[in-house]
Amino acid sequence: MLTRKFMTVREVAELAQVGEATVRHWIKDGDLRAIDVGREWRIIPRDLEAFLERHATFPPAVPPAEAAGEPGTR
Numbered sequence: 001m002l003t004r005k006f007m008t009v010r011e012v013a014e015l016a017q018v019g020e021a022t023v024r025h026w027i028k029d030g031d032l033r034a035i036d037v038g039r040e041w042r043i044i045p046r047d048l049e050a051f052l053e054r055h056a057t058f059p060p061a062v063p064p065a066e067a068a069g070e071p072g073t074r
Contacts, residue, residue: 006035006042015048027049 009027013020022040026032033047053060 005045007045007048009034009041011041012043012048016052 005017009020009023012032013023016023023032027034027041027043032043032051034041034043
């Protein structure tokens with residue numbers, strides 16, 4: 001049984017602060033993975049996270065403790 005929460009195009013657009021047409025463009029271009037459910041698209045949150053990571057200008061920030069090389073942080 002599926003336990004994942006799927007997001008709609010509208011929810012993704014609101015979260016990313018872009019238009020729904022932009023989200024559909026990302027899907028059409030194959031940039032954002034989505035599932036076709038009838039006449040609607042559904043996006044798995046982890047696929048949105050992967051999309052955002054691929055489009056980030058630089059890697060995520062390293063937590064301060066890890067950056068300082070403190071023992072027990074790895």
